[in-house]
Amino acid sequence: MRIVQSFWSCNKSLTKDGFGWLTPQYHIMAWTLSCLKLKEHYDDLHLYTDTNGSSVLIDYLKLPYKKVHRSYDKLNQHNENLWALPKIMTYAAQDVPFIHVDGDVFIWDKFDGRLEGADLIAQNFETGTQYYKRHMDEVRKEIKYIPNLLRNELNKESISSYNAGIFGGNDLSFIKSYCVAALKLVEKNYPGGCNDIASANFNILFEQILFYCLSNAANKKVACFYPESVEDNGYGCDQFSDFTVVPYRLKYLHLIGGKKRKNEICTLMSRILFQEYPEYFYKITALFKDDHTNFDKKIKPFFERSVQAHLPKRENADSVMDLRKYCKTQQAINLLKDKMQVWTSSEIIDIAKNSDSTLVQSTFLFESQLADLLEEWTKIPAQELVDLEEDASRSWLFMNCLKEERLNLVLKINPYLEIIEDSFDWHMEVKQHVNENLINGLNEILGLAYIPQLFFMGHSAIVIDELDFNLLVFLQQPITFKCLLQDMQALFVTKDKVRNREDIYNLAVMKLQKLIIKKCVLLIK
Numbered sequence: 001m002r003i004v005q006s007f008w009s010c011n012k013s014l015t016k017d018g019f020g021w022l023t024p025q026y027h028i029m030a031w032t033l034s035c036l037k038l039k040e041h042y043d044d045l046h047l048y049t050d051t052n053g054s055s056v057l058i059d060y061l062k063l064p065y066k067k068v069h070r071s072y073d074k075l076n077q078h079n080e081n082l083w084a085l086p087k088i089m090t091y092a093a094q095d096v097p098f099i100h101v102d103g104d105v106f107i108w109d110k111f112d113g114r115l116e117g118a119d120l121i122a123q124n125f126e127t128g129t130q131y132y133k134r135h136m137d138e139v140r141k142e143i144k145y146i147p148n149l150l151r152n153e154l155n156k157e158s159i160s161s162y163n164a165g166i167f168g169g170n171d172l173s174f175i176k177s178y179c180v181a182a183l184k185l186v187e188k189n190y191p192g193g194c195n196d197i198a199s200a201n202f203n204i205l206f207e208q209i210l211f212y213c214l215s216n217a218a219n220k221k222v223a224c225f226y227p228e229s230v231e232d233n234g235y236g237c238d239q240f241s242d243f244t245v246v247p248y249r250l251k252y253l254h255l256i257g258g259k260k261r262k263n264e265i266c267t268l269m270s271r272i273l274f275q276e277y278p279e280y281f282y283k284i285t286a287l288f289k290d291d292h293t294n295f296d297k298k299i300k301p302f303f304e305r306s307v308q309a310h311l312p313k314r315e316n317a318d319s320v321m322d323l324r325k326y327c328k329t330q331q332a333i334n335l336l337k338d339k340m341q342v343w344t345s346s347e348i349i350d351i352a353k354n355s356d357s358t359l360v361q362s363t364f365l366f367e368s369q370l371a372d373l374l375e376e377w378t379k380i381p382a383q384e385l386v387d388l389e390e391d392a393s394r395s396w397l398f399m400n401c402l403k404e405e406r407l408n409l410v411l412k413i414n415p416y417l418e419i420i421e422d423s424f425d426w427h428m429e430v431k432q433h434v435n436e437n438l439i440n441g442l443n444e445i446l447g448l449a450y451i452p453q454l455f456f457m458g459h460s461a462i463v464i465d466e467l468d469f470n471l472l473v474f475l476q477q478p479i480t481f482k483c484l485l486q487d488m489q490a491l492f493v494t495k496d497k498v499r500n501r502e503d504i505y506n507l508a509v510m511k512l513q514k515l516i517i518k519k520c521v522l523l524i525k
Helices: 024-041 051-060 073-077 087-095 130-142 148-155 172-191 202-217 257-261 261-274 278-287 295-306 329-340 345-354 358-377 382-400 402-405 421-423 428-434 466-474 481-492 501-517
Strands: 003-005 043-047 067-070 097-099 104-108 122-128 161-170 223-225 252-255 410-413 418-420 446-453 459-465 521-523
Touching: 003 087, 024 043, 024 051, 024 104, 024 257, 024 261, 024 278, 024 481, 043 051, 043 087, 051 067, 051 172, 051 278, 073 087, 087 097, 087 161, 087 202, 097 104, 122 202, 130 202, 148 202, 148 459, 161 202, 161 223, 257 261, 261 278, 261 382, 278 295, 295 382, 358 418, 358 446, 358 459, 382 501, 382 521, 402 481, 410 481, 446 466, 459 466, 466 481, 466 501, 481 501, 501 521
Parallel strands: 003 043, 003 097, 043 067, 122 223
Antiparallel strands: 097 161, 104 252, 122 161, 410 521, 418 446, 446 459
């Protein structure tokens, strides 16, 4: 079966624009992972793109597409909100049965014979709610040309559609006729791709809703990857974007819409790429080396060992790394480090103590403590940090095994985890300044725990509550999950009774999942 993908840059830089992702770096990582997972199962893999896309994905990363079609530079006069337009053109260009796979879709197994042999293929049928109804009502105000078949569907309270995370099939004649209708809908409403398109929701109309209308009118059966229907606003993380359960529980993920902008999802996706395809991961970090504190001292040797390639200069890269998007206090930490070149530690403490501001006192003392910790972590060998990254990814097994197996797993705390205990007693304004998650309204929140990491800022922080703190104390020495549960039961003894054991088990699993994802707790091999 031929697998095709489409990437249109609309003349934007891949190193500057995130294309809907949290950062440009995560966008390129996602596209890389999507391609490489497809290549594991399909050799006949094609990419349709433009010069900008080809320069990074092919010329630099050398992603293993069988054939690359550089055919979308001519689309650059179109509005960037027409992001589904190149997909329609890719569908229309196929002369053999195919499956088109979006760049935010990841697979861990071949598509089954039911799909590959089908006349028409989509990800799933979508049941319309007021979510699509509201968006389509807005689109209708903007456009003039709506075929009667489509108008009848839009008049319904529940607008049906097919999600096109994957799309294709063997009935090329019908697919081409659908593409003609879609392109006509675009051209009649936006001749020449004019620049006054107010909403990208028009894409849903000419790609997904139109396909439903035409296939339904022709009485064509559409085979879906997910046999069950999904509400148009019902794409939850558990079913569509949980990287911690692949390939155990899920073998197909699609990061729809806002999922691509969630920090935790992007982080987990990048860790999958690092674990399974480290040579590509290092090449991408080299492309964004200014975003990685440890690049020159610790990451670059691994990059040079993994890949021998010329590093292209990042366009208009800042000479000073902008870390504000990662941590609100990092700018102050950098300032503190500059001051420390002139001041002594005792002078900094005196300034903080003599300040009339509680915010200044607490923040400077905290940042001084954190700066010392970061300085200490620079001594950790790079290979040890790599090993910790790999251990952290393997630790996801905890979330994907049977209860009986889970009880015998041995857990340990990350050996470098540090809890900033001063943060327990900060005033509200200090907590808000340092980490806004410290004031999310939960009274049980205590403070911050930090761990070192090889990539990005060189460290990460997690907000912990009282139970998190106790779990980390229990795990100072490696113990089985069964023994940890026994220790936890003592926390829930009251004068009248011991809390239900099943409740304690479920609570422990929930807490440990968070701590494992954040690399605070690891499994012992």
